[in-house]
Amino acid sequence: MATISFPNLYTHRKVAETKAKSCDICYRLTSSVLITPDNKDFFYICPSHLKEPALCTPKIDTEAIEARKKKELEEEIERVKKEYEEKQKKRKEEKEKGKESEKDKDKKDDEKNKDKDEKKDEKDQEKSKGSRSTSREGTKSPPVEEEPRIFELKPTFYQQRLLKKRQAEVAKRNRERLRDPTFFPSVPKNLP
Structure with missing residues (x-):
């Protein structure tokens, strides 16, 4: 008799509503x-x-959580790099123009300082609200807290699953044996 065994790790998945069962x-x-990962149960x-x-x-799954955080961090770094490059381009253009008066430059510096302060405030607000971030392409929705996908059954329920599999x-x-004509004894052919 072959023993049935499968790991006590179950992955939560959704099926189509038309395939719903009790x-x-x-x-319900x-x-x-x-x-199970090997699709045995x-x-x-x-x-x-x-x-x-x-x-x-x-x-x-701590590895998946760390990978997702690392990916978000890399995206944030890329966004900041793009903003920095755009600011550098603007500064070069302003230096090339050089025709503006000293008063205009002072006003622009004040505006830049205000913009920097506003951006710092926005970043602080983003950190306090979660990982919401706004970019020039549009706004990104906050990431949804994912429910755990991998579960381990308690020993009693796991034993019930093993027992059901063994019984099946x-x-x-037994069904295969009953279909086999050689399973039953044959009628005696010799006279007594």
Whole structure:
């Protein structure tokens, strides 16, 4: 008898609403599925059950979180570099013109200082609100806090899943045996 085993790590996925089936716990229709990485086991479950500590515990993928933060940081650095290059171009153009009077230059310097102060205030506000950032292309929406995608079932529920898989395998093997004509004994051909 082959033993069935699969890791106790389940990934939360969504299926189409037309493919929704009843939840294994409360029997309501749901489109959420927990599935093992090797696709050996899956079951439908309501998203509200995933928050129950008696059923499963979320596994936080720290590598993915760090990668996402690093990507956001790189995007911010690129945006700041572009702004700096644009400012340098503007300064070169202003130096080439050089025809403006000293008063105009003083006023522009005051305006630049005000712009810098306003940008610093905007950056401080962005940091306090979260990671909202505005760019010249448009505004970016704040990133949505993702729910955990990988879960580990509690031992009792995991054992139930293993037992269901074993029972399904035994039932399948029994059906195959019953279809096989050599499984049953043959009628005796010799007279007694």
